[in-house]
Amino acid sequence: MRVITATFAIAAGILVLLGYFIDADALRYIGSLITDWAIIIGAFAALIGIINLIFVHMEKFRTRQTGGIYSVLLVISLIFTTGFGLLLGPENQFMRLAMDAIIVPVESALMAILVITLIYASIRLLRRRVDLMSIIFLVVAILVLILVMPTPVGQLPGAQQLLDFINTFSRGGARGLLLGIALGTLLTGLRVLFGIDRPYGGN
């Protein structure tokens, strides 16, 4: 069974990859067809994940675990939103209300409290680990913030030049990080395509 699932994964991966790199209509069509299947399976898996979320939180309430009462709120709100969404569609006025009244304000407020938590994290960094790298990190962060902040007299003199100078260094480091991430991704993908890693089950 493990060999069959690995064959499925390797065949699907190679066909999609060939569609990327070889300029042939048939390969491109097959690649896009299999990618569409993966999108459908991924979407269905997400739905099953949401169903599992309901089961997990109902179990949490049933066994009277800590915070079980919040789980009831989560399940009720999830079922109501899903029900209305399935019946009326995500573009309906009630679904827009859910987006404008709950999702956007909460996301935005969670982002906003980062203003305080990031300052707190910076102070903790200085208290726990005072070394050259922490100091460089915080000095650069503060400097960039000062240089880009609007002031009543406009941009500070020489701010743009200094910002460009810092950006030369940060772009070099960022490119190194991006290339490192891409090489890691490439290696992980190849391990799946060679059947060395099998995240779909089987050892």
Add this chain to the structure above:
Amino acid sequence: MPIDFLAGLVGLVLTLLIFSYLIGDNPLFRLATYLFIGVSSGYAAAAIWHFVLIPKLFNPLRSNDPAQLILAVIPFILCFTLFAKLLPRISWIGNFAMAILAGVGAATAIGGAMLGTLIPQSLAAMDMFDVRGLDTAQAFTRLVQGAIMLAGTVAALGYFQFSAGRAPDGTPKRNAFFEAIAWLGKVFIAITFGTLFAGVYMAALTAMIERLSSMINFIRQLAGI
């Protein structure tokens, strides 16, 4: 009650509940986050159903074209095998669908890494040394910038090189050259993270200003000011 007013009122209350986290984790904050997770998961489920499953799976299943029907039946069967994942004894049935997902995911990741990052970033690094059409001063500035950026790229990559030999006492140790490159890489990474931190902080500050201004506007509207 007008729908905009209701949205504003609920938004205001939820914002205050989230801001209550600033005095520590508390039931009000949890209430808002659990509600948020419930509603956003429900919204995601509805969006998946209407924007992916209906057009890509269920509509082709109603097609009169046999070829299209066969091509739609395959993902349909694979999707239903995923339900087996909820039952541990027969969860292996779902492995076929997961295998296709993992295979396509791996191929997409390889394609994305190659075409989206490795090739364009390498070309951009080389492009900094293209000084055609520039006068001497501009060419010099560009070459210096290119050299600094290339040094940063190589050093940052070198920092993540963890192969090491053995010191006389048996402890793992990199040679002095790689140690120096790794140290330089750490400096570049610290500068990069400092810049990123400033960017995230500015985004958070913008969100804070937006929230506060929407709260003030709502209260002013309520008071008729």
